[in-house]
Each structure stands twice: as structure tokens, then as C-alpha cells.
Amino acid sequence: MNQRQGLADGEAPDKAPARRLGKNGDGAERHETIYRSISDAIIEHRLRPGARLREDALAEVFGISRTGIRKILQRLALEQLVTLTPRRGASVTRPTADEAKDVFDARQMVECGLMPDVARRITPEDVRELRDMANREREALKAGEQSRAIKLSAAFHERLAQLSGNATLAAFVGQLCSRSSLILAVYGNPGHLGCESHDHDDLIGYLEARNGERAAAFMSRHLKAIEASLSIVEEEAEAPDLQSIFGA
Amino acid sequence: MNQRQGLADGEAPDKAPARRLGKNGDGAERHETIYRSISDAIIEHRLRPGARLREDALAEVFGISRTGIRKILQRLALEQLVTLTPRRGASVTRPTADEAKDVFDARQMVECGLMPDVARRITPEDVRELRDMANREREALKAGEQSRAIKLSAAFHERLAQLSGNATLAAFVGQLCSRSSLILAVYGNPGHLGCESHDHDDLIGYLEARNGERAAAFMSRHLKAIEASLSIVEEEAEAPDLQSIFGA
DNA sequence: ATGGCAACCATTGTATACGCATCGCGGGCC
């Protein structure tokens, strides 16, 4: 929503100016921006699960051709944020209950397992940065900006994982957080956001004290609390079992 | 240079015309096959790290256009099997020492953490399947077919993770195993293959006895042994630090 | 002889054009 540099307005005749603008920055960087725009929109629930993402609509909005959009869509699909059905196009993934369980189990294992490393390596600067993120999240929550709070919460968890020093696991946690955001969108109760506002601050305290054990235990409870707050009922919206509904 | 082995099944002659009209249904399946071909070639070390993968060469070999190849290449890039440099094309990833450490640390955490679940859920059929895989791996090793042994070993670890019931973590383990294969190709000592042949059998024994604890401990030792067998010396072929070499 | 420069070539990145499958709708038939 920020990148519409001269997109739709009379682009047919004077394509040159738009082209010049676009390529001067850099093609790859441009794609990265667009990717982040869509990704953010999904994570912030501005695009709800199930929403269809038409290729040429996106292409027109962002002012690039369908080719680039497809590339981005495929990347999002590999990260499980969008679902690509063979000839039906792309849509925001609607996680199943099983997937939700898997994601939270995975977070349980990885994020908790990372806490000792984080506690060992964390620096005062890191602590300050984390506290800042937690503050901003709390403010967003207080201001009623759920979208922002959700994104900040995911960013907090991801940043935490990055502090472990293991880039591979950090990237994995990042994906899990994104998917968690989707899960919240589908199974979350309104008004009950995932992360309690003070939880993150408490966690920072344990890490600052270099108490990896307690941090891990706290993270475990934290994630369990989020998962427990979900109302996971398989909606089975796509295959309503008519037999069971109307009786045999 | 060395991708003549690209496709095993004899599809050379009538390929292009047949595929042109075969675009109807098997398109996705075909891409999946090609993806697997390239992926296997990398995992089996038939394509060594650093090997360049030219788009039109691949397109010609597999009888599809560059568009499809690009899609596959991007997928492989996201899985870290190939590296895409902006205008230099694709090449098989050459993992750095840091990445190698991250990957093995991640495997340590995830695979060991999964063992209790696997021990709890494993069935006699699963045991039989695993033993069969271990046998085939041992045979390949005995026959000197390192490529096959490496792939089978990775497949064993991935299948093991699948038995945990967590598809998300299983997929992650699959990626880690693929990357491990690359790491072995770069840092492995010749003649000293990653997994000892009897290790997998022992592991199956613990799992069959539903002893998740011992299985996890054994897996930990197993992975440590593999990692220890590597000779990780940063080759820094690309950016030799002349300053440190020739003194300041 | 060596170093710099410039033109060429190889290869990727992007856009556009085309073909086909699927979905929705209207009319005809039962």
C-alpha cells in the first residue's frame, strides 16, 4: 500500500517513466518490498485466511507484471502463508487444526530450546531493544491496534530467536510465528490476543538475569497459554458432511 | 559442465513435442519430478557445491521452458540447496562453516527432541520399514555407492521425523538433512561417510523398545559423531583476507 | 610488456502474448 509509485494512472502510454522509476531502485529490492507488503498484510490480518489473491489484481496494484507477482506468491506459498491450488489461484492459507497443533508444538520445542543460548549470549543492548519492542507492543495493544500488536508480537519472538545466534533456527521460528498469526486469525477469540502484555517483559527479565532454565520454562507456559486461548474447532467449511448434518 | 546426468529416464528424443501438448494435466507433476531430479542430484553429490546451473541448459535437458526452471530454482533456493546471485545465475550452495554448525545444532535440537514422540507412536510396520531402509543403506555403503548411501541416510532421518506425527517439524528436518548432505560434500572426509552403518539399526532398536530417552541420547551421539567427522576449515575461497595474510 | 579501455557476448530478469481449464449462467428439454 506504500509502493504505488505511479501505478494505475495512465501507465499505458508513458510506460517509460514508471519503468525508469522502478528499475532505478533495484528489481530485487522492489520485489522484497512487495513481498513484505503482502506478508505484513497477512500477518496483520488485513488479509484474512481464505481471501483470494488474484494475480493480475496484485500485479496492477503494485505496478509490476504478473511474472513478478507469481514469484512472490510462490515464495509465500513455500512459507505456508498462502495456498496455491492448481488452477484456482492463490488464497491466504486457512490453517487446519492439525497444522495449528504442529506449529505450536514446534514452537514449544524450538523456542524453549533456544532460551538457554539466548540467555547466555544476550547483551545489554539486546535487552534494551527487546524492552523497546515489548513497550511498543503493549502500547499498540492499549491503543486497540490489534494488527500492529500481532505483528510486533511475532517480531518479538523472531528477534528473540535471532539472538540465539543460530540463523537457521531463527528463520524457522520466524516462519512459525507468521503461521501462528494466521492461526490466531482463524481460531483466536476476539478480544483475547495471543500474548499477554506483561509476559514478554517478564521473559526479558529472566534472560537479563541469564537464567536460561526459567526463561525456557516461562516461554513454555507462555506458548501453552496462547495455544490454550484458542478455540480450535474444526470448521470443515469446505466439505460439509451433508450426511451427518441432515441425518441418514 | 557436469549436468549431463540430469535425467535418468530416457526421455531425450520425443520430449519437447510431447510435452508441448502434455501441458494439460501433468504440468505440476512434471515440475515436481524435475525438482526431485535436481534435488536428488544435489543430495547425491552428483552436482557438487559450486556447480553452476544455467537456466537454459536445464530447460533444454528437461524439455521445458526457462519459466518452469526458474520456478524450480527459486524453490531450491528457498530451501538453501542452490544459491541465486542477482545476475550471475544459480549454483549449488556451498555452505559456510557457520551454516554447517547451525544446521547440526538445529538437527541436534529437533531430531533429539522428536525421539520421545517417535518412540511413543512407532508401529511394527514402521519398524519394518525403517529396518528395510537401514538395510538398503548398508548395502549401498558396502557396494561403494556413496551417492545412494547418502541419499538413503537422509531419507532415513527424514522418515524418522515423519513418524513423530508433526508434519511441520518433519519437513524442517527434511530440509536440514538435505543441507547436511551438502555440508558433507564440502567438509566431509572421503571414505568416512556420515552415518555409521550400524548406528541406524541400534537406533531402531531403542525406538522399538519405546525407550525415547535412550533413543534421543543415541541420536545426539550419532549427530555429534557425524559433525565431529567433518573437517571444518573455513576455506574462504571467495574473500581471502589479504590484510591478515600479508600482514597490515 | 603491461595496464587500461571499450566493444562484444553470454546470461539473466521482466513483460507480453497465447492456449487451456474451470466456473457461472442462460436456455432448452424432460
Next chain:
DNA sequence: GGCCCGCGATGCGTATACAATGGTTGCCAT
């Protein structure tokens, strides 16, 4: 009046063409 079939439209998948960039090589000047 309801159901089925045919038709049109929409939208994806693939291929091809074009543009731009980086490497390479050959030539010239010093």
C-alpha cells in the same frame, strides 16, 4: 417447474521476445 447441457467469460500456466547487466576478450597506449 426443475434439471441438464452448452456457451461465454475469467483467470491461470507456459512459452517467447526483449531489455539490461556483468564478464570477457582483444586492442591500443604508455
